[in-house]
Amino acid sequence: MIKKMFLAVMVVSALVSCTTGNIGNPSSNLTLRLSGLEPLGDDFVYEGWLIVNGAPVSTGVFSSVDFPQTFSVKPSTLHRATKFVLSIEPANDVDPAPSMTKILVGDFTGNVASVSSNGVVGDFSNASGKYILATPTNGGDTDELSGIWYLDLSSGTPEVGLDLPVLDGGWKYEGWVVIDGVPVSTGTFSDIADFDDNAMTSPFKGDMGDGPAFPGEDFLQNAPSGLSFPLDLRGYATVISVEPYPDNSPAPFTLKPLLHIIPENADDHVTIPMEDGPLADLTGTVVR
Template sequence: MIKKMCLAVLAIGIFATACSNDDGNAPTTATLTLNLDGLEALGSDYVYEGWIIVDGAPVSTGTFSSVSFPQSFIVDASQLQDATTFVLSIEPAIDPDPAPAATKLLAGDFSGNSASVNSNGIVADFSSASGTYILATPTDMDDTNEASGVWFLDNSSGSPVAGLNLPTLQAGWKYEGWTVLNGTPISTGTFTDAGMADDNATSSPFKGSTGNGPGYPGEDYLQNAPSGFTFPTDLRGATIVISVEPSPDNNESPFTLKPLAHMVPNDAMTHTAIAMGSGPVSIISGTVNR
């Protein structure tokens, strides 16, 4: 009898150990796959970083620089299963802050094992964006080069008003105007409020010497031309673009979000309001699967 009891106890112990081993073999990691459309490479000082929101707190899923998709990341299985939302941010490549930066680009809630993510709710919704500009060079006294400047204002009523109808951006983003001359984008300056002068209104290297221009975003291309160009120039035939840029931004080229654009007509008149059209990219989107 004692021998049988010992064997029974031993059997129970083996069974308990087997159950424990089975539990210990449960996977502790899982795969998160990103398939995003429209991202462009960042400057060398910045990377993209994914985050899952677990119990209201962000958990990093890893950083990446390549914009070729799909891309997969190994994350904690239980955290991934409990995640409610995915967020993509832009972070410094060397980042001492473990929290997400203000520059968040994509977000979306999980439904089952996938999340549809886009930039509309976390950057801004550009579906109603519109714009008007004029050709003029108000920062000098020479009236022979008026086609060498672009200003985002509307003077069709006889008095200038803001020419850009743009939504307020979330923290971490700024607007930037561009003139694309012979395939090369040249900035008109950054701004956050279309009803005010842009950030370099007083310090632009391109403007003339007799003033800072009207209190709206814009630029006169009158001096200090980049290599390969001659200022003053003629912007007719060039393309005017409004982009949305991460702030801070170390890339001298326009970011992928470009809600407004327009090719200046070859017969465009100076000091006359010209309407812009929709840009090539007003939303970035994709899917995230767990």
């Protein structure tokens, strides 16, 4: 009888031990199926977050943009999550909270969250733009086709040329001209009715001031390797992208709400409308 009781106690203890071990280290799968993401600069990574009772819980970081990708998460966390968030973080980040640069967000409905950049980065469905070719920073009427300024001159007076939503602190706009396959920045900006961030320090502009108080650039000197300034911008593409901030990538980020091929017959100081860009909204699904 004593032997039977001892064996019964041992069995119960083993079951309790196994159960306790499973509770202590439970895991389950969270699968990301995202489209449109591009690799980040070397100093940054993507990081997923589950929102549980209003608080963020990291699901892990990644650099590869090949999907699907699966992450192991405690079931108790996974099943109580109401929202998924994807952010961009420094590669050696010591802050346990998400950065301001959030790129995808979506609420769970059952076991699936449909995530989108629309609403967290911005709604670009009504984005529009205009620009002119001119080189105001050389103080004369030479090389006028070697500068681009995102403004509207149709009234005869410079006015705002871009219609874009205000971005959160983790993002900035950036203008580009793609010259023989090489993207060259016109500068980053947050205000469509003010100078861009490098207006006073641009290496490309002329020596006669900073130009008008709008985003833009004169490509007159100090050309990047392989290019020659000044140059005729006609026939090249101009792009407005939405960039993570901070950002160390030399290329435009994946979100490009506006684009235009500068017409071969364009005249300087004539307002030219832009068209929709190749990608204004990132989407995907997250499955638990």
